[in-house]
Amino acid sequence: MSYYAPEMRAIVAAAMASAALAVAAPSVHAQAKNLTLTAVPGIKVGHYTLAERPTGCTAILVEGGATAGVDVRGAAPASAETDVLKPVNLVQQVYAISLSGGSAFGLDSRTGVMRYLDEKNIGFKAATSINVPIVPAASLFDLNVGANPKIRPTADCGYRAAQAASTAPVAEGNVGAGTGATVGKSAGANRAMKGGIGSAALQMPDGLIVAALVAINPAGDIIDPASGKVVAGVRTADGKSLADARSLLTSGALRQPARIGENTTLAVVATNATLTKTQATKVAEMAHDGFARAIYPSHTMGDGDAIFSIATGAQPGSADVSRIGALAAQAVADAIVRAARQATGIPGYPAARDLK
Amino acid sequence: MSYYAPEMRAIVAAAMASAALAVAAPSVHAQAKNLTLTAVPGIKVGHYTLAERPTGCTAILVEGGATAGVDVRGAAPASAETDVLKPVNLVQQVYAISLSGGSAFGLDSRTGVMRYLDEKNIGFKAATSINVPIVPAASLFDLNVGANPKIRPTADCGYRAAQAASTAPVAEGNVGAGTGATVGKSAGANRAMKGGIGSAALQMPDGLIVAALVAINPAGDIIDPASGKVVAGVRTADGKSLADARSLLTSGALRQPARIGENTTLAVVATNATLTKTQATKVAEMAHDGFARAIYPSHTMGDGDAIFSIATGAQPGSADVSRIGALAAQAVADAIVRAARQATGIPGYPAARDLK
Numbered sequence: 170m171s172y173y174a175p176e177m178r179a180i181v182a183a184a185m186a187s188a189a190l191a192v193a194a195p196s197v198h199a200q201a202k203n204l205t206l207t208a209v210p211g212i213k214v215g216h217y218t219l220a221e222r223p224t225g226c227t228a229i230l231v232e233g234g235a236t237a238g239v240d241v242r243g244a245a246p247a248s249a250e251t252d253v254l255k256p257v258n259l260v261q262q263v264y265a266i267s268l269s270g271g272s273a274f275g276l277d278s279r280t281g282v283m284r285y286l287d288e289k290n291i292g293f294k295a296a297t298s299i300n301v302p303i304v305p306a307a308s309l310f311d312l313n314v315g316a317n318p319k320i321r322p323t324a325d326c327g328y329r330a331a332q333a334a335s336t337a338p339v340a341e342g343n344v345g346a347g348t349g350a351t352v353g354k355s356a357g358a359n360r361a362m363k364g365g366i367g368s369a370a371l372q373m374p375d376g377l378i379v380a381a382l383v384a385i386n387p388a389g390d391i392i393d394p395a396s397g398k399v400v401a402g403v404r405t406a407d408g409k410s411l412a413d414a415r416s417l418l419t420s421g422a423l424r425q426p427a428r429i430g431e432n433t434t435l436a437v438v439a440t441n442a443t444l445t446k447t448q449a450t451k452v453a454e455m456a457h458d459g460f461a462r463a464i465y466p467s468h469t470m471g472d473g474d475a476i477f478s479i480a481t482g483a484q485p486g487s488a489d490v491s492r493i494g495a496l497a498a499q500a501v502a503d504a505i506v507r508a509a510r511q512a513t514g515i516p517g518y519p520a521a522r523d524l525k
Numbered sequence: 526m527s528y529y530a531p532e533m534r535a536i537v538a539a540a541m542a543s544a545a546l547a548v549a550a551p552s553v554h555a556q557a558k559n560l561t562l563t564a565v566p567g568i569k570v571g572h573y574t575l576a577e578r579p580t581g582c583t584a585i586l587v588e589g590g591a592t593a594g595v596d597v598r599g600a601a602p603a604s605a606e607t608d609v610l611k612p613v614n615l616v617q618q619v620y621a622i623s624l625s626g627g628s629a630f631g632l633d634s635r636t637g638v639m640r641y642l643d644e645k646n647i648g649f650k651a652a653t654s655i656n657v658p659i660v661p662a663a664s665l666f667d668l669n670v671g672a673n674p675k676i677r678p679t680a681d682c683g684y685r686a687a688q689a690a691s692t693a694p695v696a697e698g699n700v701g702a703g704t705g706a707t708v709g710k711s712a713g714a715n716r717a718m719k720g721g722i723g724s725a726a727l728q729m730p731d732g733l734i735v736a737a738l739v740a741i742n743p744a745g746d747i748i749d750p751a752s753g754k755v756v757a758g759v760r761t762a763d764g765k766s767l768a769d770a771r772s773l774l775t776s777g778a779l780r781q782p783a784r785i786g787e788n789t790t791l792a793v794v795a796t797n798a799t800l801t802k803t804q805a806t807k808v809a810e811m812a813h814d815g816f817a818r819a820i821y822p823s824h825t826m827g828d829g830d831a832i833f834s835i836a837t838g839a840q841p842g843s844a845d846v847s848r849i850g851a852l853a854a855q856a857v858a859d860a861i862v863r864a865a866r867q868a869t870g871i872p873g874y875p876a877a878r879d880l881k
Contacts, residue, residue, distance in 0.1 A: 244807060244846075373777040388847070394818075395753045418851055421729040427847040451600060455824050461817030462750075466851030468811050490600075491744070491783040495774055495822030 367508025459501025723864025
């Protein structure tokens with residue numbers, strides 16, 4: 170633990186104890202078959218969950234390198250290293266994606282993920298041999314959850330998340346970047362519910378895999394697109410049932426559906442297909458259709474919604490981008506619904522499983 | 526008719542006769558209360574429908590001028606005057622939007638809409654008094670529908686559409702830019718169905734109106750987001766019922782869900798709110814969530830999906846952009862479902878009303 174400043178040690182020790190519990194508690198999707206982001210070979214996921222306030226970070230490692238893209242569709246983003254992902258720009262591969270709570274402060278967790286990779290000499294080789302780990306990052310706003318907004322994920326938290334990363338099925342619920350995530354804030358925080366981390370994977374008969382990991386923290390409600398039913402969201406005034414943001418909005422009852430500084434949903438979609446940066450960018454764009462289907466309203470002025478896409482290239486040959494993008498949107502929607510169902514309630518924010 | 530070249534006269538005369546019939550036939554949404562795009566005061570809509578092949582164009586006039594934005598999310602667009610809509614660029618208002626069939630050729634219809642406005646001296650005043658009507662435009666691909674792909678909407682068709690424009694409830698179904706529109710082409714044209722024009726309007730108790738007009742021609746299926754049910758889309762091999770592109774895609778049966786050169790969905794959303802160009806752009810972006818919810822898959826490499834937004838500013842005061850964008854997405858989804866239900870079958874392409 171030499172990389173911790175002395176004043177951080179007590180906090181970190183407490184956090185580690187909490188993280189161990191937090192990682193143990195959430196359910197793991199599909200014991201028999203991995204139906205989470207790590208179903209894509211080469212991808213490892215690790216969470217770090219703080220004890221002092223509901224927040225944390227999640228490191229998605231792809232140590233072999235992967236082509237990547239991004240699409241930021243929310244109007245209040247906190248992100249880093251998204252410009253490097255533009256198809257015209259030089260670097261072709263990323264080595265990790267860092268997601269966190271803590272709003273713009275939480276981007277610090279990326280520093281720890283970089284450090285972890287740099288210690289292993291994993292990264293882009295500049296000037297022939299100088300290692301620069303490329304780690305795009307995005308953060309969601311959870312500073313309003315819990316008592317002390319000064320507590321947010323640090324570089325050391327990011328390092329811990331990277332250290333914890335494995336190919337095991339991704340832990341879901343109140344962990345990592347989703348620890349302080351909430352949903353259904355269109356009528357104010359006192360009628361909101363708990364969000365969290367969710368993951369889903371689609372495995373095709375021809376070997377194509379498309380998977381998603383999300384941290385759901387939208388202003389909007391979570392909708393199951395298969396039925397049109399609300400899974401979690403704005404509660405009725407008595408707090409006991411779902412109000413349905415769709416009827417609140419279209420009746421005119423809701424005039425400011427997305428308050429600033431409470432939101433943002435983040436996702437990583439991954440595939441074993443071979444994609445160019447340009448194709449990966451289009452896949453990230455199409456993946457946002459999963460947000461639109463499973464979140465209502467989505468992509469508001471108060472959401473900093475961002476989706477990263479990564480393609481490991483293990484499956485050679487030319488890919489049908491429309492197919493991969495459509496499956497990515499499906500995996501994202503599945504992961505969002507799952508995140509709502511796997512979340513557990515915290516004081517002030519009941520979860521889907523707590524209602525009825 | 527002096528603006529028609531002599532060789533065009535016979536074609537145009539036939540088309541006008543057809544247009545008169547075609548406009549009479551489609552149902553008009555809500556006789557008592559206008560629940561279409563023209564529910565927004567200041568907006569007129571006119572269709573022109575060709576007789577020689579199922580195609581046509583639709584002119585959306587806003588002769589008093591309106592702030593506008595655009596978001597092109599499909600990968601195969603045909604558009605004009607979208608750069609002028611960038612928030613950084615000079616011109617602040619548009620005077621019409623021109624939608625058409627005919628792929629990139631169909632953009633010619635815009636010329637006729639410009640001519641119509643120029644004759645009335647409506648437009649941006651350059652060098653103090655020189656009139657330049659600003660008419661952004663987008664076209665959908667319908668050249669594969671009917672026998673002769675050389676027949677497409679011309680400038681004269683655009684002029685006719687502008688002449689026909691009125692504040693009456695918008696005619697829906699197989700008219701104007703939606704005349705040759707089809708849906709559910711993920712498994713090939715021989716299992717597709719008929720699309721068309723649809724429109725919807727949301728009127729809020731505080732006087733805010735948000736409305737949409739769409740011409741649905743996607744590769745994907747049309748889904749009713751309220752129930753998750755397919756309204757129109759890929760048919761089963763016997764052509765008698767709906768196959769559901771969602772299960773075809775996620776089972777792996779569908780490996781190229783969007784063939785090139787058959788698609789594109791277009792929309793105009795309008796509001797009586799006051800928006801800046803930047804805000805109008807965000808509203809156009811959020812409106813694409815309506816495509817995602819009601820079209821599956823959406824925004825593919827084979828779709829040139831584009832949404833224009835216009836804000837007349839009749840309702841003064843600062844607008845909540847998240848609210849207007851969320852209502853725009855709802856109006857778009859409503860209009861898409863309605864377009865599928867109002868379409869009528871043509872040879873090879875049955876409509877939703879023809880199945881069961």
